[in-house]
Amino acid sequence: MRFVDPQTAEAYLRETLRVEGDESIRVRELAGGVSNMVLLVDRPDRAGRDFVLKQARAQLRTRHEWFSSVERAWREAEVLAICTRLLDGHVGRASMVNERLAQTPRILFEDRENYLFAMTAAPRPNVVWKDELLAGRVDRQVAAACGRLLAALHAESWGDSDIAGRLGDCMLFDQLRIDPYYRTLAAAHGEIRPAIERLIASLGTNRLSLVHADFSPKNLLLFSGGLMMVDFETGHFGDPAFDLGFFLSHLVLKACLKMPRHAEYLDLTDCFRQSYSDVMARRIAPEELAELWARGAQHFAGCAWARLDGKSPVEYLSDSQRRDQMRRLCREVFDQQPRDWPAVIELCRQAFD
Numbered sequence: 001m002r003f004v005d006p007q008t009a010e011a012y013l014r015e016t017l018r019v020e021g022d023e024s025i026r027v028r029e030l031a032g033g034v035s036n037m038v039l040l041v042d043r044p045d046r047a048g049r050d051f052v053l054k055q056a057r058a059q060l061r062t063r064h065e066w067f068s069s070v071e072r073a074w075r076e077a078e079v080l081a082i083c084t085r086l087l088d089g090h091v092g093r094a095s096m097v098n099e100r101l102a103q104t105p106r107i108l109f110e111d112r113e114n115y116l117f118a119m120t121a122a123p124r125p126n127v128v129w130k131d132e133l134l135a136g137r138v139d140r141q142v143a144a145a146c147g148r149l150l151a152a153l154h155a156e157s158w159g160d161s162d163i164a165g166r167l168g169d170c171m172l173f174d175q176l177r178i179d180p181y182y183r184t185l186a187a188a189h190g191e192i193r194p195a196i197e198r199l200i201a202s203l204g205t206n207r208l209s210l211v212h213a214d215f216s217p218k219n220l221l222l223f224s225g226g227l228m229m230v231d232f233e234t235g236h237f238g239d240p241a242f243d244l245g246f247f248l249s250h251l252v253l254k255a256c257l258k259m260p261r262h263a264e265y266l267d268l269t270d271c272f273r274q275s276y277s278d279v280m281a282r283r284i285a286p287e288e289l290a291e292l293w294a295r296g297a298q299h300f301a302g303c304a305w306a307r308l309d310g311k312s313p314v315e316y317l318s319d320s321q322r323r324d325q326m327r328r329l330c331r332e333v334f335d336q337q338p339r340d341w342p343a344v345i346e347l348c349r350q351a352f353d
Contacts, residue, residue: 079235147275245299
């Protein structure tokens with residue numbers, strides 16, 4: 001496998017005729033991920049034709065050893081194509097922030113021998129929503145748009161046997177989420193092992209829709225008139241409750257970081273809940289939606305705690321007192337097993353006030 005990085009990408013692109021020999025290009029690494037080399041190829045002579053080059057790495061860049069098959073590059077490409085189709089077909093897709101359209105990148109080419117592919121880049125200028133949140137810029141409309149976007153993926157794929165057949169293999173999800181998050185957490189905190197084992201078991205018995213499994217603020221790019229979702233390698237057909245818990249864990253961790261402004265961040269979670277539920281209520285029965293949220297609350301606790309003591313801890317929550325507050329909150333969710341998200345918000349308020 002030929003490794004491509006900021007120093008070697010230009011030679012690779014010219015040798016493989018992906019760019020013309022006399023074309024001016026600039027290559028830089030995009031930050032934020034641990035599992036791939038992700039490069040932005042800027043083409044100043046061809047406005048709007050910039051693209052992103054992504055190559056899978058077998059060993060992830062984390063403090064603890066963490067490996068995953070590079071074959072995930074092709075799972076990502078397939079999931080990306082499916083998500084694009086689902087969003088294109090979803091009624092109300094344009095009902096995003098200020099009439100923004102939700103977009104996915106488009107695949108430009110694949111290099112199977114070197115486990116890399118290229119896709120269209122987000123329009124510029126753009127910002128990563130995670131950076132906005134960490135900077136203290138809170139936008140309820142963005143949170144609502146995220147709820148509609150995720151619900152579109154879940155609703156449009158709900159019970160889809162074709163997608164289930166294509167994305168039913170959960171090996172990569174196990175390597176990139178279940179093992180480094182849940183099993184690692186259970187090994188570190190034996191007192192919650194039964195709760196974690198129940199979570200893992202529930203993933204196998206509630207395979208209902210496409211699951212992105214990396215739907216988080218770091219993978220949502222905001223730009224004028226649009227919202228782009230990226231990173232699809234953990235996608236599979238499984239329990240959409242994981243997406244709920246994963247996404248909400250990121251917002252609540254930032255609420256903990258931003259105390260005493262935590263109420264603003266908790267409000268984002270409720271905006272997300274409302275818009276997500278509005279879309280899903282048109283697709284599934286009320287009792288199904290209620291059970292989905294009950295499982296999502298438990299996955300929130302598992303994902304949030306795993307981002308403290310799993311293999312991929314968040315880099316921004318370093319204060320030991322606040323980390324302990326998050327652990328106590330997660331333990332309360334496991335113990336009380338709230339049935340809906342407003343009940344979790346109340347536990348958050350009790351933990352942070």
